[in-house]
Amino acid sequence: MHAGIFLGGLTMNDEYSTENNDVQASPSPTMAELKARCEQLERIVHELREQRKLDAQALAELSEYRNFVYEWARQQVREEDWQDFSEADYTMDLGDAIKELERQEQP
Secondary structure, eight states, X not given: OOOOXXXXXXXXXXXGOOTTTTOXXXXXXXXXXXXXXXXXXXXXXXXXXXXXXXHHHHHHHHHHHHHHHHHHHHHHXXXXXXXXXXXXXXXXXXXXXXXXXXXXXXX
């Protein structure tokens, strides 16, 4: 094989070489194909950036709504309402809970 500059599987001297004439190199994409692919990728990047903006806006709106709901809940329930709360008063045996759920499902 001749020495030469390596370009995508061929050396510059390979096209003039008489060695390995039966092996054909795969055709490389044309400039028009590369340009079309580049434009397609640029459109995809643009669409993804637009979607990212929409997602950020939706996330900001959800955060604002969450803050609103938390503030509303704080206004509805006062700290003194929880002072006499005892978790033990609201526990239920698992079997009793299942029976209660089954009872509620019956018409």
